[in-house]
Amino acid sequence: MREDVPALTDAPAEGSSTAATASPEESRRRLIVEALGIAVSAIGFGFVYGLSARQAGFSPLEAMAMSTIVFAGAAQFAAIGYVAAGLAWPAIALLTLLLNARHLLYSAALGPWMADVPRPRRAVMAHLLTDEAFALAIGHFRRIGRTDESGYWIGAIASTFIPWNLATLAGVYAGGSIADPALLGIDIIFPAAMIGLAAGLISGRRELVAAFAGAAIAVGWALFASPALGLEPSTGVVVGGVVGPVIGLLVPAALAAERAPLGTPASAERFAMPGSRLDDDAEGLP
Amino acid sequence: MSTELIPLAVVMFAVTYPSRALGLLAPGLDRLPRGAIAYLQLVGPAVLAALAAVAVMVRTPDNGLPVFAIGIEWIAVLACLGIVLWRRNLLLGLVVAVAIVVVARGTGLAALPPS
Numbered sequence: 050m051r052e053d054v055p056a057l058t059d060a061p062a063e064g065s066s067t068a069a070t071a072s073p074e075e076s077r078r079r080l081i082v083e084a085l086g087i088a089v090s091a092i093g094f095g096f097v098y099g100l101s102a103r104q105a106g107f108s109p110l111e112a113m114a115m116s117t118i119v120f121a122g123a124a125q126f127a128a129i130g131y132v133a134a135g136l137a138w139p140a141i142a143l144l145t146l147l148l149n150a151r152h153l154l155y156s157a158a159l160g161p162w163m164a165d166v167p168r169p170r171r172a173v174m175a176h177l178l179t180d181e182a183f184a185l186a187i188g189h190f191r192r193i194g195r196t197d198e199s200g201y202w203i204g205a206i207a208s209t210f211i212p213w214n215l216a217t218l219a220g221v222y223a224g225g226s227i228a229d230p231a232l233l234g235i236d237i238i239f240p241a242a243m244i245g246l247a248a249g250l251i252s253g254r255r256e257l258v259a260a261f262a263g264a265a266i267a268v269g270w271a272l273f274a275s276p277a278l279g280l281e282p283s284t285g286v287v288v289g290g291v292v293g294p295v296i297g298l299l300v301p302a303a304l305a306a307e308r309a310p311l312g313t314p315a316s317a318e319r320f321a322m323p324g325s326r327l328d329d330d331a332e333g334l335p
Numbered sequence: 336m337s338t339e340l341i342p343l344a345v346v347m348f349a350v351t352y353p354s355r356a357l358g359l360l361a362p363g364l365d366r367l368p369r370g371a372i373a374y375l376q377l378v379g380p381a382v383l384a385a386l387a388a389v390a391v392m393v394r395t396p397d398n399g400l401p402v403f404a405i406g407i408e409w410i411a412v413l414a415c416l417g418i419v420l421w422r423r424n425l426l427l428g429l430v431v432a433v434a435i436v437v438v439a440r441g442t443g444l445a446a447l448p449p450s
Contacts, residue, residue, distance in 0.1 A: 093426045111340035118344040121351055123379065128347065130386045138343055146350040147378045154372070156358030163359055175356035231447045234436035237408055240390035241415035241432035245425040247383035248416055255373075256380045263381030264388035271393045272401050282393055282401040286385045293381030294374050310376070 069194030076192040080185060080200055084208035087181045091212040098125055098213075099220020101239050104230050105133045109221045116217040120176065120210065123246055124148050129239055134283030144290055155183040155317065162187075162196045170198075177205035184317040252316070253307035255297040263293025387412060394449070407445035411435040 071079070095116070102112035107129070115125045124145050131141045155178055163171055185204030190196055227233060251257050267289025271282035309315035391412050394404040414435055415428035422428075439445035 090426075097426075097429060107340060108337040110336050110338055111344070114338075114341045114344040115347070118341075119347045119351060121347075123383065124347060124351065127382060127386055128343070130390060132340065132343070134389070138346060141343065142346050142350050144382055145347045146354075147375070148382055149351040150354050150375050150378070152351065153354040153357055154375075156355050158358070160358040160361075168360065171359045172356065175359045176352060178355045178359070232437070232440060234411070234433040234440070236448055237411045237432050237436045238429055240387040240408065241412050241429050242425065243383045243387035243390065244412050244416050245419040245428050247380045247387065248419045249423070249425065250379045250383070256377055259377035260380035260384035264384040267385035268388050268392050268403075271389050272403060276400055282389065282395055285389055285393070286382070289385030289388075290378065290382035293385065294377030297377040297381065298373060307376075310372075316376075 069192065071192040073193050073197065076189055077197070077200065079192070080189045080203060083185055083188075084203050087185065087204070087208040088212045091181070091209050092216040094122060095213040095216025096220040096223070097238055097242065098122070098129075099217040099222075100224040100235065101126070101129050101220075101242070102217075103221045103224030104227075104235050105129045105239070107132070107221070109218070109225070112217055112221045113214065116214045119145075120213070121145075121149050121152075121179065122213070126239070126242055126246065130243065130286070131283070133239075134286070135281055136283040136286065140284070140287045144287060147290065151180075151316070152178055155180070158187060159183065162190050163198075163201075165196065166198055174201060174205065177210055179205070179209055180317040181209050184314050187314055187317075252309035253305045255300045255305045255307065257297075258300050259293045259297025262296035263289040265289075266292050266296075396449070406448075407436055407439040408448075410439075 098116070099112055102115065102125075103109070107115070115128060119125055119128075127144065127148060128141060131144065156175060159178070163174065166174070182201065182205035185208065186201045189200040189204070224230075224235070227235065230236060247260050251260060267285035269285070270288045271285030274280075274288075275282045275284050391408045392404055393401050395401045411432040415425075415432040418428035418431055419425055436445070440447055
């Protein structure tokens with residue numbers, strides 16, 4: 050473990066607690082209300098995901114496998130594009146790794162709170178750790194000043210996993226019954242969803258530059274470099290996705306104007322499905 | 336029913352689960368180099384924007400040579416972007432984007448995409 054950089058979170062040491070700002074019952078009620086909002090959003094996006102996956106040629110089984118086994122919304126949407134473009138699996142694995150690496154920060158932030166939970170249950174918790182589950186759980190724990198395992202499961206399973214998977218199933222079967230998807234504009238859902246998700250993640254100038262650079266590099270590579278090198282145009286996404294952030298990092302930190310550092314609840318909210326607003330005081334770490 | 340992509344789902348799980356589990360299963364692993372965090376912060380916008388741009392701007396005809404594409408899809412995607420920035424509501428943005436494309440294609444103002 051590195052000691053020369055700051056910890057990602059000021060969560061309490063193992064077994065300890067922090068000052069509560071709400072009673073467990075009060076906080077649990079608030080958690081349930083927030084979870085309901087997340088569930089509604091998960092239903093909408095899960096349906097759109099299932100629809101898009103079906104239109105991209107995924108079978109119902111394949112689309113459901115993505116939603117249950119991967120269970121990572123943005124990465125699943127992105128995978129539709131990768132697969133449709135014929136991107137090689139190692140490249141898909143690399144982009145998925147990079148796109149989902151933010152979860153490391155969430156799990157590190159939750160780790161101290163979950164220290165007393167038996168390891169097998171923590172292993173299951175890990176698979177269900179999403180932007181939404183993190184933001185719901187960390188807000189709830191901070192309000193009551195201690196861990197509430199049931200609260201985590203409410204956010205992870207009831208508000209996200211179950212609605213997301215049921216809605217995926219509905220979307221897959223709805224998508225399969227559409228005779229002429231282009232006439233209904235189904236093909237526009239994927240790029241529109243991608244740009245909308247990207248815009249939701251922009252919380253400073255570095256992200257903005259990275260997004261523009263990633264897009265420009267990807268298109269330039271697809272049009273010019275990939276034919277010259279005998280590669281698929283889809284490789285542009287890999288190059289843009291890997292090099293774009295490097296260009297973004299060229300923006301000096303003083304000019305970055307970062308509003309939601311990665312690993313904080315504010316950041317998780319941006320990665321969560323846009324429109325699914327979480328608690329208003331989850332803007333930063335304690 | 337095809338099951339070819341299920342192994343891909345397993346591969347994606349394999350590269351996702353460790354980042355979800357490390358902090359929960361390995362107490363104390365709560366530090367990353369600042370440079371890595373700064374880079375990861377930018378990966379999401381870059382990858383997603385790259386996917387959207389290639390999907391809208393690049394077409395590959397039968398001869399295999401990619402070409403730059405301009406069409407109603409640009410307007411639809413930009414409208415979605417505008418709504419997300421204005422209202423922070425992606426579902427509404429998607430509805431508007433689809434509506435634009437449906438109207439344009441239905442009235443003959445825009446051509447259907449090549450299948």
